[in-house]
Amino acid sequence: MIKNTQVILKSTPEGEPNVSNFAFTESDIPTLNDKQVLCKTLYLSLDPYMRSQIAGRHISGSIKPGDVLHGETVSEVIESLDEHYKVGDKVRCMGGWQKYSLHSAKDLNKISEHINPSSYALSVLGxxxxxxxxxxxxxxxxxxxxxxxxxxxxxxxxxxxxxxxxxxxxxxxxxxxxxxxxxxxxxxxxxxxxxxxxxxxxxxxxxxxxxxxxxxxxxxxxxxxxxxxxxxxxxxxxxxxxxxxxxxxxxxxxxxxxxxxxxxxxxxxxxxxxxDFEHRRQEFIDVCLPLINNGSLKTREDIAQGIAAAPEAFCRLMKGANMGKALVKVS
Structure with missing residues (x-):
C-alpha cells in the first residue's frame, strides 16, 4: 500500500509563519471510485494567498489546525478510472501539500506538451x-x-x-x-x-x-x-x-x-x-508562450526540493526572501 506524506497546519501562526506551525503526517491512499484519478505530485506552488487562507479570510476558503494545506500542483496521473486521463498524463490540479492526491476527473486540467518544463504551468504560464x-x-x-x-x-x-x-x-x-x-x-x-x-x-x-x-x-x-x-x-x-x-x-x-x-x-x-479570468487562460497562454520561447519573457523559479522542504520554503516566501516563483519539487 502506497503511503501518502502530507503537510498539515499544526497551529495558526501569530504574525509571520514559522516551520513549527506545520507538521507531517502519513495516510493510506484511498481506493478509486467511478471517474476518479490518482495523481502523484511533481511540483507544488507556494503563494502568498495561502497565508490569508490560514488567517481565515481568503475567498477560496480557510485552513484550520489539522487540515492539509491547499495548493495548486503539477501532477502525474498514476491510476485512472476515467477514459480522458491515462497513466503518465501531466495535469494541473489542486493537489495540496502532499505527495499524492485523488480527484474527480472534472477537477483536472491537462498540461500541453508545449509547456516545457511543466513547472511553467504554475509560474509564468500559470x-x-x-x-x-x-x-x-x-x-x-x-x-x-x-x-x-x-x-x-x-x-x-x-x-x-x-x-x-x-x-x-x-x-x-x-x-x-x-x-x-x-x-x-x-x-x-x-x-x-x-x-x-x-x-x-x-x-x-x-x-x-x-x-x-x-x-x-x-x-x-x-x-x-x-x-x-x-x-x-x-x-x-x-x-x-x-x-x-x-x-x-x-x-x-x-x-x-x-x-x-x-x-x-x-x-x-x-x-x-x-x-474571474480562468475562462481566458488559453488565450493568455497562446499570446505568452511564443514570447517565452523567443526569450522576450523571462522567468525565474525558486524551487525547494522535497515535500519536507515546503514549510521552510513557505516561511521564506512570507519573509520576502524568495527570488521569483516559489515552488517545491515534490517528486
Whole structure:
C-alpha cells in the first residue's frame, strides 16, 4: 500500500509563519471510485494567498489546525478510472501539500506538451502569469509612454507584469526589498528603474522618477506603499489591486488611501481576482508562450526540493526572501 506524506497546519501562526506551525503526517491512499484519478505530485506552488487562507479570510476558503494545506500542483496521473486521463498524463490540479492526491476527473486540467518544463504551468504560464496578464493587459490597458509602477517587482506576478509593460512600450518603475532584487529587475527583467523600499525614500524617488505622475499602479502589497503611490497618480490613472503582502501576517487590516487621491486623478480602480479570468487562460497562454520561447519573457523559479522542504520554503516566501516563483519539487 502506497503511503501518502502530507503537510498539515499544526497551529495558526501569530504574525509571520514559522516551520513549527506545520507538521507531517502519513495516510493510506484511498481506493478509486467511478471517474476518479490518482495523481502523484511533481511540483507544488507556494503563494502568498495561502497565508490569508490560514488567517481565515481568503475567498477560496480557510485552513484550520489539522487540515492539509491547499495548493495548486503539477501532477502525474498514476491510476485512472476515467477514459480522458491515462497513466503518465501531466495535469494541473489542486493537489495540496502532499505527495499524492485523488480527484474527480472534472477537477483536472491537462498540461500541453508545449509547456516545457511543466513547472511553467504554475509560474509564468500559470496563475501568476495569468494574474499579471489579466491585470495589466485586460484591465489596465497600457499604452506606449504610460508610466507603470509595480510593487513586489521581482515576484512571480510582478516580474511578469513588468516585462509585459515594457513590451507595450511603457516606462516601468519597480519597487523591491533589496539591492539584489532591484539589480535583477533592471538587468534581467528590463525595468527602467527599481526602488529599494528598505533603503530609499519611496516618496521622493517616485517624485524624481515619475514627475508627471503614475499612469498605472500594479499593487501587490497594499499598506503604506499603496498610500504613497496613490498620492502621485496622473489624471486617468488605473490601479490594479491584486495583493496584500503588507498585511497577510497581520491580525488587523491596514487602512487604505484617502479617496481624494483617486477622485482628483479620476482614477479607475480594479479589484483583480484571477479566478474571474480562468475562462481566458488559453488565450493568455497562446499570446505568452511564443514570447517565452523567443526569450522576450523571462522567468525565474525558486524551487525547494522535497515535500519536507515546503514549510521552510513557505516561511521564506512570507519573509520576502524568495527570488521569483516559489515552488517545491515534490517528486
Amino acid at each position: 496563475m501568476p502569469g495569468l494574474t499579471a496578464y489579466a491585470g495589466l493587459v485586460w484591465q489596465a490597458k497600457p499604452k506606449a509612454g504610460d508610466v507603470v509602477v509595480i510593487s513586489a517587482a521581482t515576484g512571480a506576478v510582478g516580474s511578469m507584469a513588468g516585462q509585459l509593460a515594457k513590451i507595450y512600450g511603457c516606462k516601468v518603475i519597480g519597487i523591491a526589498g533589496s539591492d539584489a532584487k532591484c539589480a535583477y529587475a533592471k538587468e534581467q527583467l528590463g525595468y527602467d528603474e527599481c526602488i529599494n523600499r528598505g533603503t530609499e525614500d519611496l516618496a521622493s524617488r517616485l517624485d524624481e522618477l515619475c514627475p508627471k505622475g503614475v499612469d498605472i499602479y500594479f499593487d501587490l502589497v497594499g499598506g503604506e506603499i499603496l498610500n504613497t503611490v496613490s498620492a502621485r497618480l496622473a489624471i486617468g490613472a488605473r490601479i490594479i489591486l491584486c495583493g496584500l503582502m503588507a498585511e497577510y501576517n497581520q491580525k488587523e487590516r491596514i487602512g487604505g488611501p484617502p479617496p481624494g487621491f483617486w477622485i482628483r486623478s479620476r482614477a479607475k480602480i480594479y479589484g483583480l481576482v484571477v479566478y
